[in-house]
Amino acid sequence: xxxxxxxxxxxxxxxxxxxxxxxxxxxxxxxxxxxxxxxxxxxxxxxxxxxxxxxxxxxxxxxxxxxxxxxxxxxxxxxxxxxxxxxxxxxxxxxxxxxxxxxxxxxxxxxxxxxxxxxxxxxxxxxxxxxxxxxxxxxxxxxxxxxxxxxxxxxxxxxxxxxxxxxxxxxxxxxxxxxxxxxxxxxxxxxxxxxxxxxxxxxxxxxxxxxxxxxxxxxxxxxxxxxxxxxxxxxxxxxxxxxxxxxxxxxxxxxxxxxxxxxxxxxxxxxxxxxxxxxxxxxxxxxxxxxxxxxxxxxxxxxxxxxxxxxxxxxxxxxxxxxxxxxxxxxxxxxxxxxxxxxxxxxxxxxxxxxxxxxxxxxxxxxxxxxxxxxxxxxxxxxxxxxxxxxxxxxxxxxxxxxxxxxxxxxxxxxxxxxxxxxx
Numbered sequence: 001x002x003x004x005x006x007x008x009x010x011x012x013x014x015x016x017x018x019x020x021x022x023x024x025x026x027x028x029x030x031x032x033x034x035x036x037x038x039x040x041x042x043x044x045x046x047x048x049x050x051x052x053x054x055x056x057x058x059x060x061x062x063x064x065x066x067x068x069x070x071x072x073x074x075x076x077x078x079x080x081x082x083x084x085x086x087x088x089x090x091x092x093x094x095x096x097x098x099x100x101x102x103x104x105x106x107x108x109x110x111x112x113x114x115x116x117x118x119x120x121x122x123x124x125x126x127x128x129x130x131x132x133x134x135x136x137x138x139x140x141x142x143x144x145x146x147x148x149x150x151x152x153x154x155x156x157x158x159x160x161x162x163x164x165x166x167x168x169x170x171x172x173x174x175x176x177x178x179x180x181x182x183x184x185x186x187x188x189x190x191x192x193x194x195x196x197x198x199x200x201x202x203x204x205x206x207x208x209x210x211x212x213x214x215x216x217x218x219x220x221x222x223x224x225x226x227x228x229x230x231x232x233x234x235x236x237x238x239x240x241x242x243x244x245x246x247x248x249x250x251x252x253x254x255x256x257x258x259x260x261x262x263x264x265x266x267x268x269x270x271x272x273x274x275x276x277x278x279x280x281x282x283x284x285x286x287x288x289x290x291x292x293x294x295x296x297x298x299x300x301x302x303x304x305x306x307x308x309x310x311x312x313x314x315x316x317x318x319x320x321x322x323x324x325x326x327x328x329x330x331x332x333x334x335x336x337x338x339x340x341x342x343x344x345x346x347x348x349x350x351x352x353x354x355x356x357x358x359x360x361x362x363x364x365x366x367x368x369x370x371x372x373x374x375x376x377x378x379x380x381x382x383x384x385x386x387x388x389x390x391x392x393x394x395x396x397x398x399x400x401x402x403x404x405x406x407x408x409x410x411x412x413x414x415x416x417x418x419x420x421x422x423x424x
Contacts (some may be wrong), residue, residue, distance in 0.1 A: 001093040002027050002052045002068060005109060006044050008088060016041045019063065020050065023114060026063040029054075029070050036072040045261070047087060047109070097410065104415060104424055116412055119400055121247070124189075126237030127210065130230045136185040136212065139178055141171035143191055147374055154195040156205075156252060159244070167193035168395050173255065173378050175213035176354055179389040180381040187212040192393075197419055200293075201408040202346060202398060206417040211392030214298035220327075220337040223390040226311055228252045229342065231311070239405070247403055255307050256339075258316040259289065260297055271298050273287040289318035296344035315339040322362045327390075337390070344402040351392035357381040 001409065018029040018041060042174070044050070054070035082330040083103075085095045087109045095101075105301030105309055107113065131138070144165045148155045157166040171188050178186045192209040202359040214226060228250075235249045257265070263273065274292050291299065291314065303312040314331060322336035329335045341349035355361050362372055363381060372379065400412040410416040 001051065001053045002029075004049070005087075006046050006048045006050060006079075009044055009046055011042055015273075017316075018044065018052075019054065021109070021111065024251075025111070028059070028062040028067040029073075030059075030067055031070060031073075035070070037070055040073045044075070045079050045081045047083060047106075048075055049077040049079075050376065055377075064394070097164060097408070101410065101416060101421065102423065108414075110262075115242075116400065116404060116406075117414065119242065119403060120396070121413075122238050122241040123234045123396065123399065124133075124210075125241075126234035127187075127230050127369055129237065130233040131187050131212070132228075134185065134226075136187045137178075137183050139174070139188055140187050141168065141174040141188055141190050143168050143172070143193070147173075149418070154171075154197075156193050156195045161388050169194060169238055170209065171281075172323075172325075174392070175211055175391055176389065177376075177381050178216050178384075179213055179356075180384075180386040182215075182387075184215040184387075185212070199419060201410075202293075203415065204397070204409060204418055207395065207397055207409075207413065210394040210396050211391065212394075213389055215387040215389045217353060217388055217390050218379045220315065220339055220351060220390055223351045223353065223392055224315075224339055225253070227351065227392055228254050234399075243320070245403065247407070249307065250311055252313040254313055254341075255303050255309050256313040257299075257313055258271035259291075259314055259318065259334075260316070262291065262314050263288075263297075265302055265418075266298060267296055269302065270299055271295060272305070291340075291347075294343050296347060300345040301341050310344055312342050313339045314342065319367075324368045325354050325361060325371060326352040326358075328364075331360070343399065347395075347397055348398045348402075349392050349394045351390065354384045356382055358389055 002020050004020040006018060006318055007021035007026060010017040014033040016031040016038065020027045020029060026051065027225060047220060050076045052068060052070040053072040054068045056066050058065065059067040066116065083098055085106055087092065087106055089110065138269045144160065145168050146165060148166050148169060154359050158165050158167060171190050175186060175188065188211045190209060191206055193206050195205065196203060196238055197407035201306040214223065217223060232249060235247060238245055238247060239249065271294065272296065273288055299312060303309055316335045318332050319328065319336055322338045326336040326338050331336060337353040339351050340347045355364060358379065361379060365375060367371060397409045397412045404412070406412050410418065
């Protein structure tokens with residue numbers, strides 16, 4: 001028995017070829033004119049869902065080298081004859097992305113699309129293997145918060161009974177609460193919401209984030225070391241499940257350079273730092289203390305050429321590009337214990353050691369012009385003892401985008417949400 005969608009249909013006067021598609025692949029059915037099911041087959045439409053029963057026989061010309069001669073064909077769901085977008089794509093006929101996303105469930109029927117989410121599944125399996133073997137606890141943070149979780153980023157405000165609430169920009173505060181609770185090592189897989197008016201190929205207004213936090217660290221290098229182990233575990237699992245992927249297992253330790261070192265290398269390459277973007281179609285990036293997309297690509301190409309590595313950590317960000325809860329390199333330093341990880345020319349992670357000393361947290365929040373009363377619940381986490389800790393927020397969609405060479409993070413997202421899209 002075979003069940004699936006009618007992928008292809010070729011009707012001739014005395015023979016009908018039906019190719020059925022399901023998650024396992026393609027199966028060819030051959031229906032001769034003297035078969036009682038010939039009329040049923042003749043009236044099929046592309047993408048109808050059928051169930052066929054019959055004998056499988058060897059056939060070198062068929063997909064997989066075998067085909068079915070059905071004795072029974074049952075139409076489980078008939079598709080309308082005119083499809084809004086084609087599922088089977090001929091060379092050069094791919095529909096434009098906005099239209100495909102309008103009919104995302106049809107777009108996802110294409111066999112190559114299933115591979116995207118197989119990669120997601122196997123990649124996360126590897127990370128979870130690391131988390132399991134290293135005694136991490138999974139927690140499930142809320143999406144609704146009374147206070148924005150990131151300074152500087154725009155937030156989605158929602159009505160919450162008699163007051164305002166915000167969709168979480170990250171589970172940052174709740175990861176740190178877990179450290180104050182004594183959990184020591186935690187991970188979270190949760191939705192992240194960013195109200196940034198960005199139309200780039202790397203930004204979404206909602207995406208799935210992977211987050212982890214660990215206690216009793218010495219500095220942000222411990223966090224980088226932990227993430228390296230997670231990435232290696234993810235790549236090992238990917239190659240085990242999908243050996244044809246164009247990836248290799250990265251070597252530990254990953255290359256690292258400070259932001260100041262990166263800027264010197266870029267200057268030597270003749271790449272100047274642009275002013276931070278301030279238009280409505282791009283989030284702020286670039287400038288003296290940050291890397292623009294062009295600079296990220298250039299640094300990644302430099303590291304690949306010089307060190308044969310596809311990853312590089314950019315460390316020691318200026319305090320102006322660091323959250324108020326990022327620990328400084330030393331007290332009163334202008335540099336923080338923050339690092340971003342670049343992979344194949346794009347930032348995929350932001351990590352840092354957190355400031356766990358209440359008086360310094362309050363001082364740094366005031367420096368950012370933040371209201372301590374609004375931060376009261378968060379600051380209370382540190383009033384009764386909290387271990388030194390740090391962690392990371394990871395954008396797995398960007399990893400998948402780069403692993404598969406996709407042109408846009410939306411292609412790596414099951415149902416993308418951006419400034420213009422709330423459907424389907």
